[in-house]
Amino acid sequence: MNSRTFKETILPLTQKIYPMVHRMLGETENTNDAVQEIMLKLWSKRKQLSTHPNVTGFVLVTARNHCFDLLKQRKPLYVNGVKNESVDPRNTHNEIEWQELNAIIKKLLKTLPENQRIVLALRDLDGLEFAEIATATGLKTEHIRVLLSRARKQISSKLKQNYSYE
């Protein structure tokens, strides 16, 4: 794979991997550095990429594995896809409301089985196609749809319960 092909086919996949890397790692600065490291890693593997049957899948798996490696080295800032932060009393009303909502959903996500939580995050937060989720997780598309449906229904019903008291 030459520089031009890499620029045209691999570099635009930054749009795909960025939300996932940000969700997994947290801070924007870390995300930019991590995405850069991933792209440089892919650049060094460009010969392998040119013959790979599923380039997007390969890029997603490389990005995900890189994030896992980074998370092993440090304490995660995000837990279950939500930043671990306390409420600052100086925040405005909307911000406090948002943080409360964030905390509620974080709690709800914790109640989901792990594979449902991962599939939900990869689809709704990272915006990946089913085929891409299948490559990243090693699950079949039909199974992913089932897991996603269960997770969405569970979250929806719990949120309805929660907001019916208001």
Added chain:
Amino acid sequence: MNKEDLINKYLNGETSLEEEKELFNTSDTDQALEVWSHYVSKNRHDPPPTLETSLWEKILQKKKQQRLLYGLSGMAASILAFFIFWVTPKPSDQMSLSEKRQLLENAQALFNEESQPQEEIIYSDELIVIYSASR
């Protein structure tokens, strides 16, 4: 497709990414979905617009560094090879005296007496001698 059908399709995991985008951008859906879409929009982070350009610059920089490294390595290897060739003592092309003697003896052994031509004096006087030679 009406909103209720789209919500059901979403809950069954059957919507496309475009339909989901449309659903998340609609404000008057059901309350649970509104809360969830708000959460999604707050937690979804798209890359900065300049990221791709800066990444490409880094890659080009790395490419340049690699080329420089390969060039320097090649140059260093050439210099090393030259020095090895130059410094290492070459085997001498001069023969020792005993080798020369042996070679001469070998050469002489090739010419035995029988193979030398038979000489016969045809004519001789004080000034001139004429030989005829035959094998």
